[in-house]
Amino acid sequence: MKKLWGSRFAKATSALADKFSSSISFDKRLAVYDVKGSLAHVKMLGICKIISQKDSHKISQGLNSILKELLAGKFKFNPKAEDIHTNIQNALNKKIGAVADKLHTARSRNDQIALDMKMYTLDELTTLINFIKGLQKSILNFAKKNKEVIIPAYTHLQPAQVVLLAHHLLAYLEMLERDIQRLNSTYKITDTMPLGSCALSGTTLPIDRVFVTKELKFSQVTNNSIDSISDRDFVMQTLADLSILSVHLSRIAEDLILWSTKEFDFIEIDWAFCTGSSIMPHKKNPDILELIRGSVGKVQGDLSSVLIMMKGLPLSYNRDMQLDKPPFFNALDCIKEILEILGELFKNIKVSKTSIANKINDESLFSVDIMEYLIKKAVPYRQAHDTVGRMVRICLDKGRCISDLSLAELKRYSDKFEKDFKNLLNAKVSVSLKKSYGSTNPLLVNRQIISWRKRLNARF
Ligand code: ARG
Numbered sequence: 527m528k529k530l531w532g533s534r535f536a537k538a539t540s541a542l543a544d545k546f547s548s549s550i551s552f553d554k555r556l557a558v559y560d561v562k563g564s565l566a567h568v569k570m571l572g573i574c575k576i577i578s579q580k581d582s583h584k585i586s587q588g589l590n591s592i593l594k595e596l597l598a599g600k601f602k603f604n605p606k607a608e609d610i611h612t613n614i615q616n617a618l619n620k621k622i623g624a625v626a627d628k629l630h631t632a633r634s635r636n637d638q639i640a641l642d643m644k645m646y647t648l649d650e651l652t653t654l655i656n657f658i659k660g661l662q663k664s665i666l667n668f669a670k671k672n673k674e675v676i677i678p679a680y681t682h683l684q685p686a687q688v689v690l691l692a693h694h695l696l697a698y699l700e701m702l703e704r705d706i707q708r709l710n711s712t713y714k715i716t717d718t719m720p721l722g723s724c725a726l727s728g729t730t731l732p733i734d735r736v737f738v739t740k741e742l743k744f745s746q747v748t749n750n751s752i753d754s755i756s757d758r759d760f761v762m763q764t765l766a767d768l769s770i771l772s773v774h775l776s777r778i779a780e781d782l783i784l785w786s787t788k789e790f791d792f793i794e795i796d797w798a799f800c801t802g803s804s805i806m807p808h809k810k811n812p813d814i815l816e817l818i819r820g821s822v823g824k825v826q827g828d829l830s831s832v833l834i835m836m837k838g839l840p841l842s843y844n845r846d847m848q849l850d851k852p853p854f855f856n857a858l859d860c861i862k863e864i865l866e867i868l869g870e871l872f873k874n875i876k877v878s879k880t881s882i883a884n885k886i887n888d889e890s891l892f893s894v895d896i897m898e899y900l901i902k903k904a905v906p907y908r909q910a911h912d913t914v915g916r917m918v919r920i921c922l923d924k925g926r927c928i929s930d931l932s933l934a935e936l937k938r939y940s941d942k943f944e945k946d947f948k949n950l951l952n953a954k955v956s957v958s959l960k961k962s963y964g965s966t967n968p969l970l971v972n973r974q975i976i977s978w979r980k981r982l983n984a985r986f
Pocket of ligand 1: 549553609635636639843845847848849
């Protein structure tokens with residue numbers, strides 16, 4: 527197989543070395559970007575009169591026909607040609623003959639791979655953001671459908687206070703929104719055009735890098751030829767974004783797993799997203815959610831793999847950098863799959879309203895409300911905390927409920943307790959009494975739902 531660099535070599539490379547260094551099995555997914563980059567490059571070569579217009583057209587025609595084959599899934603990759611660049615170059619030579627050799631003028635594979643990877647990453651970032659928006663819409667619909675439901679909320683996995691289920695779900699939307707912001711900022715650092723940096727120092731030929739930048743719809747041209755081919759920040763940053771996103775998806779999955787246990791019994795996951803046990807016939811296991819929860823390990827591993835590969839590499843290009851691709855592609859594929867499946871799963875979750883209603887009767891969930899009742903009556907915070915603490919302890923010791931205490935008994939704890947106090951021991955009242963911006967107050971939560979709906983342009 528003809529190499530792009532073979533002539534200086536006194537003898538053929540070992541078959542083992544060829545196999546070991548080959549990247550076509552995974553970089554073939556960059557094929558379309560490689561051709562589009564070449565189309566812009568060859569157009570520029572013609573306009574700048576570095577090659578004749580006639581040759582430029584001929585090469586463009588050949589590339590366009592390769593592009594068509596690629597888009598139709600008909601292009602035959604040759605596993606023996608070491609990488610995607612060699613594959614396309616060889617295919618072009620076959621199609622249009624010797625003139626194809628002019629395509630690589632004022633270019634190196636070092637700037638070519640940087641360009642391909644940036645074009646691919648920009649498209650993937652856009653897709654990812656759309657997938658996240660899809661999941662946000664699905665969660666928002668679920669929140670809207672169950673707007674009235676109040677659940678116990680937990681800190682340290684101990685029952686703490688009551689909140690609207692929708693309030694909890696909107697927290698997921700906030701987390702995912704920050705993921706979108708991170709990906710948008712990664713988009714900005716990716717959106718710079720490296721082609722024309724050549725091997726590392728630029729070229730003596732009169733190329734027009736700004737033309738190529740515009741032609742490929744990049745926002746800016748890179749400023750330093752060495753950095754252009756050494757930089758894989760956009761890969762590492764995307765992987766870092768994906769790692770945080772995977773942590774979010776894992777935490778969401780964990781909430782749903784907990785909520786669907788017999789012990790919590792807040793929700794029922796659709797059978798379509800559960801599996802059974804090969805030995806225990808009664809089981810309905812949330813395997814899909816568990817696999818989502820477990821995938822953080824894969825994505826963090828992919829990030830580590832690239833960070834460690836890049837660490838300590840001298841500038842500029844080193845072949846080590848080829849190894850960024852499998853983990854990068856793996857993490858992107860994994861997260862896109864999870865975003866899609868989780869969006870579907872949210873569409874068919876059933877809320878176990880009766881079971882939840884029983885759980886929000888637990889009066890300890892209102893202890894902060896009782897404390898704030900006293901604070902509103904000018905009892906100092908510490909004193910109010912002590913009072914409620916004593917009430918809860920004694921009630922627990924004696925097996926009594928706070929709601930059973932008579933006014934006289936209540937007055938023994940604090941003379942500020944009045945008849946109206948009993949109205950407080952109720953989940954609906956508890957959420958409605960919350961006043962602060964960002965709290966679980968139903969009016970505020972409803973406003974948040976409306977504002978998310980506008981933002982996501984969700985259809986109800
Ligand atoms: N397969 C290489 C990569 O992924 C492409 C660039 C090769 N350049 C070179 N000088 N060998 O990084």
